[in-house]
Amino acid sequence: MNIKTKLTFSIGILVAMIVLLVALSVVNLQILTATEPDSPAAMPGLNRALIWISSIGALCIGIGIAMWLKLPNAIDKPIKELTNGIQEIANHNYEKRLNLDGNQEFANVSHNFNRMAKRLADYHASTLSEIMAAKKYLEAIINSISDPIIGLSPDKAILFINDEALNVLNLKREDVFCTPAQEISLRNDLLRRLMRGLLDEINLKKEEKEPLKIYADNKESYFQVKYVNIKQPGRDGVTPENRGHVIMLKNITEFKELDSAKTTFISTISHELKTPISAILMSLQLLEDKRIGGLNNEQAELANTIKENSDRLLNITSELLNMTQVESGKLQLKPKITKPIELIEYAIKANRVQAEKFNIQIEVQYPEKIEKLFVDSEKIAWVLTNLLSNAIRYSPEGSRVIIGAHQTADNHIQLYVQDFGKGIDPRYHKSIFDHYFRVPGTKVQGSGLGLSISRDFVEAHGGTLTVESELGKGSTFTMQFNI
Numbered sequence: 127m128n129i130k131t132k133l134t135f136s137i138g139i140l141v142a143m144i145v146l147l148v149a150l151s152v153v154n155l156q157i158l159t160a161t162e163p164d165s166p167a168a169m170p171g172l173n174r175a176l177i178w179i180s181s182i183g184a185l186c187i188g189i190g191i192a193m194w195l196k197l198p199n200a201i202d203k204p205i206k207e208l209t210n211g212i213q214e215i216a217n218h219n220y221e222k223r224l225n226l227d228g229n230q231e232f233a234n235v236s237h238n239f240n241r242m243a244k245r246l247a248d249y250h251a252s253t254l255s256e257i258m259a260a261k262k263y264l265e266a267i268i269n270s271i272s273d274p275i276i277g278l279s280p281d282k283a284i285l286f287i288n289d290e291a292l293n294v295l296n297l298k299r300e301d302v303f304c305t306p307a308q309e310i311s312l313r314n315d316l317l318r319r320l321m322r323g324l325l326d327e328i329n330l331k332k333e334e335k336e337p338l339k340i341y342a343d344n345k346e347s348y349f350q351v352k353y354v355n356i357k358q359p360g361r362d363g364v365t366p367e368n369r370g371h372v373i374m375l376k377n378i379t380e381f382k383e384l385d386s387a388k389t390t391f392i393s394t395i396s397h398e399l400k401t402p403i404s405a406i407l408m409s410l411q412l413l414e415d416k417r418i419g420g421l422n423n424e425q426a427e428l429a430n431t432i433k434e435n436s437d438r439l440l441n442i443t444s445e446l447l448n449m450t451q452v453e454s455g456k457l458q459l460k461p462k463i464t465k466p467i468e469l470i471e472y473a474i475k476a477n478r479v480q481a482e483k484f485n486i487q488i489e490v491q492y493p494e495k496i497e498k499l500f501v502d503s504e505k506i507a508w509v510l511t512n513l514l515s516n517a518i519r520y521s522p523e524g525s526r527v528i529i530g531a532h533q534t535a536d537n538h539i540q541l542y543v544q545d546f547g548k549g550i551d552p553r554y555h556k557s558i559f560d561h562y563f564r565v566p567g568t569k570v571q572g573s574g575l576g577l578s579i580s581r582d583f584v585e586a587h588g589g590t591l592t593v594e595s596e597l598g599k600g601s602t603f604t605m606q607f608n609i
């Protein structure tokens with residue numbers, strides 16, 4: 127029965143009762159006016175009328191009280207239940223259902239409510255399971271990557287970490303998940319180094335990154351660290367916002383081992399080549415000795431070509447040997463107090479023949495007063511010789527080259543070599559210090575090793591080797607040392 131029927135029915139009963147009550151009262155009044163009030167004949171009629179009036183009156187009051195109690199409840203209860211249901215849905219309890227079938231209007235509402243809740247529950251279950259499946263899939267991908275990988279939120283909490291990273295960092299998954307990396311790094315040296323690297327990267331303090339040496343699984347491994355900044359469009363859908371970082375470690379142990387095998391190989395070969403080349407040069411010296419017998423012009427020319435090439439070979443082997451010393455970390459400096467002029471004189475002497483051959487005039491610029499250097503004179507003389515040799519080789523015949531020393535106002539000593547040759551394109555000013563790099567189109571023969579070894583030697587002394595050069599105008603290479 128719906129509320130409207132209930133109301134109509136109840137009011138109808140009440141009205142009928144009241145009408146009956148009024149009718150009885152009227153009957154009663156008529157009896158009273160038609161008869162003598164004190165006459166015994168009127169008494170039974172009066173009593174009956176009174177009983178009827180009282181019972182109907184009592185019934186009316188009873189029905190009224192019942193309606194007063196029942197009716198508000200009949201409306202209030204389903205509304206309360208409906209409000210409660212809506213609140214449960216708002217709290218994501220999609221399992222909530224209403225049962226208001228006893229009430230016609232609310233039965234409909236509860237039916238629709240239940241339908242809506244079911245659809246929400248289905249939708250929630252499907253999206254949640256999809257999200258969970260996607261999350262598991264991503265985790266599986268990350269775990270299947272054989273290199274360590276760590277994902278950090280913008281406030282540097284660990285969002286994901288694969289098994290390899292846990293293994294390398296010696297951590298347990300349950301100890302790190304959603305924990306601030308900085309907190310873990312307090313008790314984990316490796317993570318501390320990684321976090322320091324990340325902060326340097328964020329603050330743009332980028333330095334040449336050395337591979338990270340890590341002891342994991344009882345063996346030494348080398349890793350190249352890469353920091354990736356994760357960016358996503360912000361609320362406006364355009365401006366990228368920082369969503370955290372990913373730290374990737376690439377295992378380069380294999381390359382390191384190959385590199386070290388290569389270094390050992392080059393070192394052994396260069397060492398082994400030095401003896402036969404020296405023997406060739408010695409034999410050539412003997413050939414040139416007139417006491418053994420003279421050479422005709424053609425033979426002398428051939429002997430000279432063999433000598434030049436043997437010299438070159440010896441130079442290359444010594445460059446290779448120097449390079450392997452630096453690469454294997456076996457470079458040992460024997461510093462001693464050295465006058466800069468001694469180094470300059472050594473370099474000029476070593477290049478005299480070449481300078482004469484190309485008719486290059488070597489000028490020396492040397493101040494009257496200059497402090498001494500504390501360097502491995504053999505190594506720095508080798509660098510200066512190499513710079514002077516380059517200046518001569520890359521200059522046109524008949525030009526001049528300046529070699530000199532200078533003490534700066536802030537107490538540094540500079541050794542420099544300046545030429546007026548073809549110069550170096552600014553694009554290559556950095557690369558000429560790389561192993562085996564030669565400016566494209568360079569015709570003069572060379573190995574591309576001299577400058578890289580020179581820079582390593584100078585830097586091993588805490589000094590710097592720089593270039594200033596302009597195409598067509600010439601180049602100046604400057605070494606600078608602290609006194």
Ligand code: ADP
Binds near residue numbers: 565566576
């Ligand atoms: P190499 O001279 O044996 O090729 P280096 O490492 O000494 O190797 O030099 C690397 C390259 O830099 C050279 O190949 C050459 O192209 C360029 N270079 C070096 N010095 C000079 C110079 N003084 N003038 C012009 N180019 C130079």
